[in-house]
Amino acid sequence: MSAAATIKGSRQFDAACAILDRFGRNPTRLIPILQALQEEYRYLPGELLAYVATALGVPPARVYGVATFYAHFTLAPRGKYVIRLCDGTACHVKNSIPILEALRQRLGLTAERKTTPDLLFTVETVSCLGACGLAPVVVINDQVHGQVTPEHAVALVEEIIAREKPAAA
Amino acid sequence: MQNTVTSKPAVPVLTLNGRSVELGGERNLLELIRKAGIDLPTFCYHSELSVYGACRLCLVEIEGRGIQASCAVTPEAGLKVRTDTADLREIRRTNIELLLASHHQGCTTCGKSAACRLLELARRLGVDTVRFTARRPPAPLDLTSPALVRDPNKCVLCGDCVRFCHEIQGIGAIDFAHRGSAAAVVPAFNRGLGEVECVHCGQCARVCPTGAIMPRSEEEPVWKALQDPGKTVVAQIAPAVRVALGETLGLAPGEDTTGRLSAAMRRLGFAKVYDTAFTADLTVIEEAEEYLRRRAAGFAGPMFTSCCPAWVRYSELAASDLLPRLSSCRSPQQMFGALARDLLPKQLGVAPENLVVVSIMPCTAKKYEAGRAEFAHNGRRDLDAVLTTQELAHMIQGAGVRFSELVPEPLDMPFACTSGAGLLFGASGGVSEAVLRYAAAKLSGGAAPAANYGAADGTAARREVTVTVNEIRLRLGMVYGLREAQEILKEVRAGTCEYDLIEVMACPGGCVGGAGQPVPAGPETTARRACGLRHAAAAAPLHGAQDNPFITKLYQEHLGEPGGPRAHKLLHTKYQTRRRLGKSDGLPLIHGQDVGRVKVSVCLGTSCHLRGSQKVLRGLAKALEERGLAERVELTGAFCHERCDRGPAVTVNGQVFDHCTAELALAQVEAALAVATGA
Numbered sequence: 001m002s003a004a005a006t007i008k009g010s011r012q013f014d015a016a017c018a019i020l021d022r023f024g025r026n027p028t029r030l031i032p033i034l035q036a037l038q039e040e041y042r043y044l045p046g047e048l049l050a051y052v053a054t055a056l057g058v059p060p061a062r063v064y065g066v067a068t069f070y071a072h073f074t075l076a077p078r079g080k081y082v083i084r085l086c087d088g089t090a091c092h093v094k095n096s097i098p099i100l101e102a103l104r105q106r107l108g109l110t111a112e113r114k115t116t117p118d119l120l121f122t123v124e125t126v127s128c129l130g131a132c133g134l135a136p137v138v139v140i141n142d143q144v145h146g147q148v149t150p151e152h153a154v155a156l157v158e159e160i161i162a163r164e165k166p167a168a169a
Numbered sequence: 170m171q172n173t174v175t176s177k178p179a180v181p182v183l184t185l186n187g188r189s190v191e192l193g194g195e196r197n198l199l200e201l202i203r204k205a206g207i208d209l210p211t212f213c214y215h216s217e218l219s220v221y222g223a224c225r226l227c228l229v230e231i232e233g234r235g236i237q238a239s240c241a242v243t244p245e246a247g248l249k250v251r252t253d254t255a256d257l258r259e260i261r262r263t264n265i266e267l268l269l270a271s272h273h274q275g276c277t278t279c280g281k282s283a284a285c286r287l288l289e290l291a292r293r294l295g296v297d298t299v300r301f302t303a304r305r306p307p308a309p310l311d312l313t314s315p316a317l318v319r320d321p322n323k324c325v326l327c328g329d330c331v332r333f334c335h336e337i338q339g340i341g342a343i344d345f346a347h348r349g350s351a352a353a354v355v356p357a358f359n360r361g362l363g364e365v366e367c368v369h370c371g372q373c374a375r376v377c378p379t380g381a382i383m384p385r386s387e388e389e390p391v392w393k394a395l396q397d398p399g400k401t402v403v404a405q406i407a408p409a410v411r412v413a414l415g416e417t418l419g420l421a422p423g424e425d426t427t428g429r430l431s432a433a434m435r436r437l438g439f440a441k442v443y444d445t446a447f448t449a450d451l452t453v454i455e456e457a458e459e460y461l462r463r464r465a466a467g468f469a470g471p472m473f474t475s476c477c478p479a480w481v482r483y484s485e486l487a488a489s490d491l492l493p494r495l496s497s498c499r500s501p502q503q504m505f506g507a508l509a510r511d512l513l514p515k516q517l518g519v520a521p522e523n524l525v526v527v528s529i530m531p532c533t534a535k536k537y538e539a540g541r542a543e544f545a546h547n548g549r550r551d552l553d554a555v556l557t558t559q560e561l562a563h564m565i566q567g568a569g570v571r572f573s574e575l576v577p578e579p580l581d582m583p584f585a586c587t588s589g590a591g592l593l594f595g596a597s598g599g600v601s602e603a604v605l606r607y608a609a610a611k612l613s614g615g616a617a618p619a620a621n622y623g624a625a626d627g628t629a630a631r632r633e634v635t636v637t638v639n640e641i642r643l644r645l646g647m648v649y650g651l652r653e654a655q656e657i658l659k660e661v662r663a664g665t666c667e668y669d670l671i672e673v674m675a676c677p678g679g680c681v682g683g684a685g686q687p688v689p690a691g692p693e694t695t696a697r698r699a700c701g702l703r704h705a706a707a708a709a710p711l712h713g714a715q716d717n718p719f720i721t722k723l724y725q726e727h728l729g730e731p732g733g734p735r736a737h738k739l740l741h742t743k744y745q746t747r748r749r750l751g752k753s754d755g756l757p758l759i760h761g762q763d764v765g766r767v768k769v770s771v772c773l774g775t776s777c778h779l780r781g782s783q784k785v786l787r788g789l790a791k792a793l794e795e796r797g798l799a800e801r802v803e804l805t806g807a808f809c810h811e812r813c814d815r816g817p818a819v820t821v822n823g824q825v826f827d828h829c830t831a832e833l834a835l836a837q838v839e840a841a842l843a844v845a846t847g848a
Binding site: 006014047051053055058059061069 | 778
């Protein structure tokens with residue numbers, strides 16, 4: 001394991017403390033605090049939520065409630081690449097489901113298991129991305145891909161794997 | 170000259186179902202409608218709690234405004250309100266039907282069905298079919314709490330428990346999570362109630378309209394013991410039980426049922442029925458003597474009572490800094506347990522292992538208290554089981570005993586003789602009243618007349634009483650509801666609290682309002698029960714604990730001096746800080762990979778956090794990185810080493826260091842590394 005990986009948690013904790021300070025440890029800023037923390041950690045670990053509750057003086061059950069209410073927040077680790085497939089009405093009628101099936105098959109994922117064990121990919125569906133003119137739409141992190149086919153989607157994934165694997169090795 | 174017309178200002182009115190109704194400062198339309206004699210149905214409205222407006226049953230039609238939830242409308246003059254239109258009836262029925270659709274309808278086997286609000290309203294509103302079926306697989310029961318059982322399949326999301334826990338107890342152990350059809354009321358991180366900061370007061374169960382949260386029943390083990398010819402089963406009855414039990418068995422709240430209770434329990438097979446009020450007298454003496462000893466030793470500031478197990482647990486979880494102020498006295502329940510184990514085998518001629526001791530309590534937290542490790546010896550608990558008032562009433566019904574027809578029987582001596590003061594323990598202010606009666610007699614050398622100080626009168630959540638005896642001023646604070654108690658804690662910490670003794674009860678109105686008592690019961694019922702106890706106390710021939718000849722005899726023959734070594738062994742206890750959330754893996758900061766790496770964890774719990782553990786953790790992480798030691802260390806931020814009074818706490822390879830700084834922690838880590846290298 002590299003030195004950076006060894007002390008990653010320490011960097012993240014420093015960042016988390018800075019985030020709490022940036023919002024003045026104000027319990028009414030819980031949502032922006034959670035947003036910023038999720039950006040740092042890529043998900044919201046339970047231990048981190050417990051710490052946020054402690055630091056803000058809010059019951060842990062309340063923090064858990066807020067974190068589970070919004071679809072934006074995730075309590076399970078997510079991949080470095082989050083693939084959001086639109087399954088809104090327009091994308092659905094334009095065959096979004098075969099894309100989903102192709103992606104899941106390629107990455108060995110299911111409706112319950114959304115993230116690959118190597119934490120490289122997360123595949124999830126969203127109800128509408130507001131880009132119905134490009135249907136069916138796939139968004140990988142911040143990059144939007146329109147009129148996607150199953151083959152196209154899998155090719156995008158292969159490309160990322162090819163780019164990432166040498167770096168990891 | 171001006172003409173002045175003096176007439177009474179017209180009382181503002183509104184129209185309710187075509188009739189004129191006067192406004193009298195009601196907080197919302199629902200209260201006004203109920204005052205006008207119409208019992209609008211609700212799930213989520215409780216006068217003690219904030220208005221939530223979720224159940225959509227108290228709907229009314231207001232001319233010009235349409236259909237609204239009356240609990241959330243402020244009464245205004247001139248409103249034209251109807252409660253009974255065809256639309257309203259239809260909507261209410263549909264709402265109940267929808268609630269039933271997602272509710273586990275096992276009414277015949279549900280412990281709550283006799284008092285279930287959902288079932289009652291479904292009948293009342295004429296819901297005869299449920300057109301929808303449940304779509305979710307059943308969720309497992311939460312059996313982690315020693316006091317309560319949570320059945321998520323019966324929750325109707327009214328939020329009563331959430332608001333009670335947050336608003337009245339100031340804890341927030343349960344809250345809403347997820348949303349839409351997945352919405353649920355759960356403890357933090359979907360853990361069990363027994364794995365979070367729940368204090369087991371059970372008030373969530375008291376306000377729950379369905380059977381989603383219920384006291385955890387111990388009826389079966391008690392039946393088993395009662396039916397075992399080899400066992401001798403004895404019981405103690407808490408003061409608050411006798412004035413509430415009758416509610417389930419056809420009597421009015423507040424009616425003293427002691428005699429019939431005793432008769433009924435003998436019919437169930439209890440060999441002896443004793444009174445917890447007897448050990449309450451003992452508690453008064455021990456607690457008052459403890460206070461006077463502390464005062465003589467120069468201990469400044471208030472001492473807290475320790476009779477309420479929910480309050481004790483709260484102190485251990487969240488007020489560890491004030492634990493030294495908590496009286497070391499066991500509660501009357503546990504004093505009884507200790508005495509029963511010590512005295513009864515000989516007195517009754519029973520082998521110790523065949524003596525079964527049961528408590529009848531108004532409280533769910535007492536179930537938790539009886540299971541605390543310090544109240545067990547050689548693997549046997551002092552108290553084998555704790556039944557709530559509800560459970561005992563259910564057993565009496567189950568045995569077919571016609572309660573109202575029973576001829577009263579006395580309780581069993583010697584633990585039946587009790588003073589009025591001991592009986593008052595069941596109501597808020599009662600412990601204070603009892604302590605004052607004892608202290609007045611003691612400080613005046615027995616010269617003070619047997620006065621009633623009125624500490625147990627009144628229903629406000631926070632009260633106080635000041636009494637001066639022989640120029641010694643005693644100022645006692647009384648509080649119920651843990652949020653209200655938290656306000657006093659702030660004053661104690663700030664040094665502005667002038668009370669000598671502070672009585673804390675978790676439940677509204679004290680133990681009479683406990684969660685083990687019959688439901689439903691609002692503030693009026695609780696007040697009537699308290700009134701019943703005050704009447705029983707007033708009629709008691711003995712005024713204060715000091716007048717109880719059996720207590721005097723017990724000290725002479727068995728316990729020695731109040732507060733002496735034997736009394737201390739049997740009647741006092743110790744407290745410890747406890748973690749709020751169950752076990753956790755901690756937040757990993759440095760993942761060193763060396764084989765002989767040193768494992769370090771810094772506590773990030775509330776108390777250590779307030780003492781600066783974050784600085785310790787960051788400082789330590791930075792120092793380890795700078796010294797190039799990261800690979801040789803595994804550093805985590807952990808939750809609660811249960812040393813909240815000595816934080817920040819840092820654990821290095823299993824050894825805990827209190828009052829730690831980053832420098833001290835680093836020195837310990839380096840020492841551990843040196844040992845590892847040396848080896």
